[in-house]
Amino acid sequence: MTIKEIEKASVAKYIRAILEAIGEDPNREGLQDTPNRVANMYIEVFAGIGVDPKTALTTTFDAENYEGMIVVKDIDYYTFCEHHLIPFFGKVDIGYIPNDKIVGLSKFARLTEIVSKRPQVQERMTKQIADAIEGVLNPKGVIVSVEGQHLCMCARGVKKTSSATVTTLKLGIFKENSSIVREFERSILTK
Numbered sequence: 001m002t003i004k005e006i007e008k009a010s011v012a013k014y015i016r017a018i019l020e021a022i023g024e025d026p027n028r029e030g031l032q033d034t035p036n037r038v039a040n041m042y043i044e045v046f047a048g049i050g051v052d053p054k055t056a057l058t059t060t061f062d063a064e065n066y067e068g069m070i071v072v073k074d075i076d077y078y079t080f081c082e083h084h085l086i087p088f089f090g091k092v093d094i095g096y097i098p099n100d101k102i103v104g105l106s107k108f109a110r111l112t113e114i115v116s117k118r119p120q121v122q123e124r125m126t127k128q129i130a131d132a133i134e135g136v137l138n139p140k141g142v143i144v145s146v147e148g149q150h151l152c153m154c155a156r157g158v159k160k161t162s163s164a165t166v167t168t169l170k171l172g173i174f175k176e177n178s179s180i181v182r183e184f185e186r187s188i189l190t191k
Ligand SMILES: Nc1nc2c(ncn2[C@@H]2O[C@H](COP(=O)(O)OP(=O)(O)OP(=O)(O)O)[C@@H](O)[C@H]2O)c(=O)[nH]1
Pocket: 081, 082, 083, 120, 121, 122, 123, 150, 152, 153, 157, 158
C-alpha cells in the first residue's frame, strides 16, 4: 500500500467508528461506502497540509518599473474551521505594490488553494497569504482581505445565518498610507 492508501484506510476506519459512536449503523446500505467516501474527500480537501504556501508563487517576472497597485479580487475559497471541522468559505481580495518583481495572476488562486486545503482559522489564513507574497516578491506593500461565512456559526452554535467575518492584514506601505488603502478598497468595490 502507498502512504496515501494507508492514510485513506486509517481515516475510513475512524469515520466508521464515529458513525458507530453517534448511534448509526455503518453497515446499512446508505452508509456502507461513506467511510471511504469521506476518506477520499479528506485527502482532497486537506491536500495543503505541510505544503509551503510560497511554492505557489514560483514564476515571477520583472515588474518593468510598474509602480502601481495590482489587485486580484473575488478569489473564492472553501476551507475547514479547525475548531469544528466544518466548512467556512468566501472570497479573498489581494492587493500589492511591487518593488522589482511581479507574479503570474493565477498564482494568487493557487496560493489561496494551498492555504485553504487544511484546517484553518480565518486570521491565520489571511496572514499566510500575505506572508507568502511578502516573502517571495518583497513588494513595497501587500494587503489581504478575506471574507468568510462560518458554518459553525450558522448551522449550529449561535446560529447567526447572515453574519460574515472580514479579516484584513496590511504589510509595508499599506500600514502607513491610508490613501493607498482607500485605493484598494475602491478597487475591490468596483464591479
Ligand atoms: N477567531 C476565530 N474564531 C473562529 C474561527 N472559526 C471558528 N471560530 C470560533 O472558534 C470558537 C471555538 O469556541 P469554543 O468555545 O472552544 O467551542 P464551542 O463551544 O463549540 O463554541 P460555540 O461556537 O460558541 O458554540 C467559536 O467561538 C467559533 O466561532 C476563525 O476562523 N477565527
